[in-house]
Amino acid sequence: MEKKILDKPFVRVYPELCKGCELCIDACPPQVLKFHEKFNSKGYHYATYIGENCTGCGICYYACPEPEAIVVYKKGYEYEGEEVA
Amino acid sequence: MASKILQKPEAFYKRYERNPSSDKKSPHYCPGCGHGNVHKFIAEALDDYNVADQTILISPVGCSVFAYYYFDTGNIQAAHGRAPAVATGIKRAHPHSIVISYQGDGDLAAIGTAEILHAANRGENITVFFVNNAIYGMTGGQMAPTTLVDQYSTTTPRGRNPHNEGYPIKVAELISQLEAPVYVERVSLHDTKNRNKARRAVRKALKNQIDNLGFSLVEILSPCTSGWKMDAVPSMKWIEENMVPQFPLGVFKDITDEVEPYERPEMDLSAQDIKKALGLEVVESESFEKPDFPNKYKNPEIKVAGFGGQGVLLLGAAMAQAGMLEDYHVSWLPSYGPEMRGGTANCHVNIRDIEVGSPMVTNPTVLIALNRPSLEKFENDVPEGGLIIYDTSLIDIEVKRTDVEVMPLPATKMADELGNTRTANMITLAAYAAYTGIFSKETLYETLNTAIKHKKFIDINKKAIDLGYEFGLKSKLS
Numbered sequence A: 001m002e003k004k005i006l007d008k009p010f011v012r013v014y015p016e017l018c019k020g021c022e023l024c025i026d027a028c029p030p031q032v033l034k035f036h037e038k039f040n041s042k043g044y045h046y047a048t049y050i051g052e053n054c055t056g057c058g059i060c061y062y063a064c065p066e067p068e069a070i071v072v073y074k075k076g077y078e079y080e081g082e083e084v085a
Numbered sequence B: 001m002a003s004k005i006l007q008k009p010e011a012f013y014k015r016y017e018r019n020p021s022s023d024k025k026s027p028h029y030c031p032g033c034g035h036g037n038v039h040k041f042i043a044e045a046l047d048d049y050n051v052a053d054q055t056i057l058i059s060p061v062g063c064s065v066f067a068y069y070y071f072d073t074g075n076i077q078a079a080h081g082r083a084p085a086v087a088t089g090i091k092r093a094h095p096h097s098i099v100i101s102y103q104g105d106g107d108l109a110a111i112g113t114a115e116i117l118h119a120a121n122r123g124e125n126i127t128v129f130f131v132n133n134a135i136y137g138m139t140g141g142q143m144a145p146t147t148l149v150d151q152y153s154t155t156t157p158r159g160r161n162p163h164n165e166g167y168p169i170k171v172a173e174l175i176s177q178l179e180a181p182v183y184v185e186r187v188s189l190h191d192t193k194n195r196n197k198a199r200r201a202v203r204k205a206l207k208n209q210i211d212n213l214g215f216s217l218v219e220i221l222s223p224c225t226s227g228w229k230m231d232a233v234p235s236m237k238w239i240e241e242n243m244v245p246q247f248p249l250g251v252f253k254d255i256t257d258e259v260e261p262y263e264r265p266e267m268d269l270s271a272q273d274i275k276k277a278l279g280l281e282v283v284e285s286e287s288f289e290k291p292d293f294p295n296k297y298k299n300p301e302i303k304v305a306g307f308g309g310q311g312v313l314l315l316g317a318a319m320a321q322a323g324m325l326e327d328y329h330v331s332w333l334p335s336y337g338p339e340m341r342g343g344t345a346n347c348h349v350n351i352r353d354i355e356v357g358s359p360m361v362t363n364p365t366v367l368i369a370l371n372r373p374s375l376e377k378f379e380n381d382v383p384e385g386g387l388i389i390y391d392t393s394l395i396d397i398e399v400k401r402t403d404v405e406v407m408p409l410p411a412t413k414m415a416d417e418l419g420n421t422r423t424a425n426m427i428t429l430a431a432y433a434a435y436t437g438i439f440s441k442e443t444l445y446e447t448l449n450t451a452i453k454h455k456k457f458i459d460i461n462k463k464a465i466d467l468g469y470e471f472g473l474k475s476k477l478s
């Protein structure tokens, strides 16, 4: 498969693994995370990326107590297929 | 090159199969609970130093009791407050492991105060992560030793009053007063800057251990959203405004630049060496000719039961001792009431070809009953085909089971006739050995050297063994 290189940072929150604590939203310097209006199956509004201006700083990743709710992809990340989208 | 992706560290399991919950992907912690962040920082550091495979994490009692669901490391869950003691044992026995004692404030600073102080004072080369959330989280928000002055908890409903409950215990300060610890820092999770400091402290504390520098403790001010009845974001503010003034942040001690690394030599734990250290006569292990030992008697799970004072525990210990002399894997687990005499006593013994999994014996393949209550109590636990040996001089009922082998043995009477009632246990041991063929008479003689404290009693116990052995052989033939 074709290798792609990420040209701008990206952040993904897995809705089912988020407990809606808001710590990432509170900590994100450019405020590019917000609660989704939907609930996940645990009954939490989950955090979600507004889609632009993430700087890839990783602050949300370390603020989040959940082991894999948040993944931060930095600029220059190499990937294949649709991993980052 | 720094990683271009921040994602779940490898030191966590992919799925948390040990968690009985149907959700195998999310830890059990409440939303916003600081245990999650601390876990993440530890897991990340284990990845970065590439030591997860040699790490043993000791989890406490408290909300983090289930840390072993999550960390793909060696795991042991210790009794409340005892993690530093368990960590000590593990580290001493396996000096090349990285041993982490992970503890909450109830665990470390209340019930476990002695253990942490002494582990620190001994300068054990372990890493302690102390999650201070100023409350007992798991049990529902009771006061902890670290609860703040005026803080509400279910057991300080009017707020903690120093005249009633004393002042919060400052663990980092206390530990840093000791000579041995090399690194003590207090950090906090309340904002980005402090989380970064916490991450660095976690790494340093682990690195110190990897470098054999000695004891490190990191105290982490951490939110308990449920115990505090607060959402996560206000909890962070609460830490900053209320906890930090009473628990100042910073490095309280760091002598890592001054200390020499100390690598503890591997301990020699051989039987010979331990005997030598205890001043016991070191006899070259002899291998005696084995009598006929049928398969059905192999790998016995034995329960010996009687009154305290009948030598029940000694009988079990002697069996295990004899087993060791013949190079079996053995275990001996005593279990007795508070009375030294008169109460009931029993012990569990395993003598196996392979390692003993659990020392507990619930369904004994061999039951040795030295009094009537013991026979009545345990008779039905013996599996079909098992063996019951009972002292007919003291037990005036018969074995009801018909699907087991029975050896009635007047051990106490025989011992009386020999001139010492207390030899009944050795008579019983020998009768069992001869009947099943598990130990030779020579092994039993040899066993007396360690089982009998006073050398003057060895001769009479030898005679007891002769008597019992003869009885056992005769019963086998009849």
Ligand SMILES: Cc1ncc(C[n+]2csc(CCOP(=O)(O)OP(=O)(O)O)c2C)c(N)n1
Pocket (backbone or CB within 6 Å): B061, B062, B063, B064, B080, B103, B104, B105, B106, B107, B108, B111, B131, B133, B135, B136, B137, B138, B139, B144, B224
């Ligand atoms: C010997 C014993 N005593 C008491 C308890 C009850 N108990 C369970 S957890 C706990 C305190 C937990 O508080 P902490 O160590 O602060 O951990 P947290 O749950 O806040 O992370 C207590 C007292 C117990 N399980 N065992």
Ligand code: SF4
Pocket (backbone or CB within 6 Å): A011, A027, A028, A029, A030, A031, A032, A033, A053, A054, A055, A056, A057, A058, A059, A060, A061, A072
């Ligand atoms: S990586 Fe930084 S900028 Fe991007 S969402 Fe997370 S905190 Fe915000």
Ligand code: SF4
Pocket (backbone or CB within 6 Å): A013, A017, A018, A019, A020, A021, A022, A023, A024, A025, A046, A047, A063, A064, A065, A066, A069, A070, B032
């Ligand atoms: S910090 Fe984690 S759990 Fe909390 S809202 Fe953000 S993604 Fe969800």
Ligand code: SF4
Pocket (backbone or CB within 6 Å): B028, B029, B030, B032, B033, B034, B035, B063, B133, B137, B138, B223, B224, B225, B226, B227
């Ligand atoms: S009760 Fe407190 S310490 Fe326990 S999981 Fe919930 S927030 Fe964490």
